[in-house]
Amino acid sequence: MIELQTELEGKKTYYRNVLKHSKRLDYTLGGCWDYHKGCLDSILWREAGETIYLRLPFKVLEGELDRPNALIEFEKPYVIKHVVNTGLDKDVNALATVSGFSQFQDPLDQDGRIKDKNEWEENGEQAVDQIVDQVSFL
Secondary structure, X not given: OEEOOOOXXXXXXXXXXXXXXXXXXXXXXXXXXXXXXEEEEEEEEEEOOEEEEEEEXXXXXXXXXXXXXXXXXXXXXXXXXXXXXXXXXXXXXXXXXXXXXXXXXXXXXXXXXXXXXXXXXXXHHHHHXXXXXXXXXX
């Protein structure tokens, strides 16, 4: 994981302001959200089961995340690498996967080692700058 030093950390806005720009800038609401916190994820690079993400975590200060008028505050953004098994799942739960009870395999490495950290730090900071330039903050 590479933590980024950007202007985004500490900025506040309404969730609707982020929604307005997030799809156009290829961000999605990360699967780890709940009503009081969440993150926006963007893929910086993907190849053969390895993906490098930019993650923009935030907390909800007022309201609930599923509402456009939720007031959010961004925390420190970071770059993270996930490595997944692209082959067949050979464990005892493979039947559950085939039958639809388990949709995804566990990642081989949720926080994989990132080569060329300076390059990904720069790429991540440039992507964060796009959000800072586009979103209206309070």
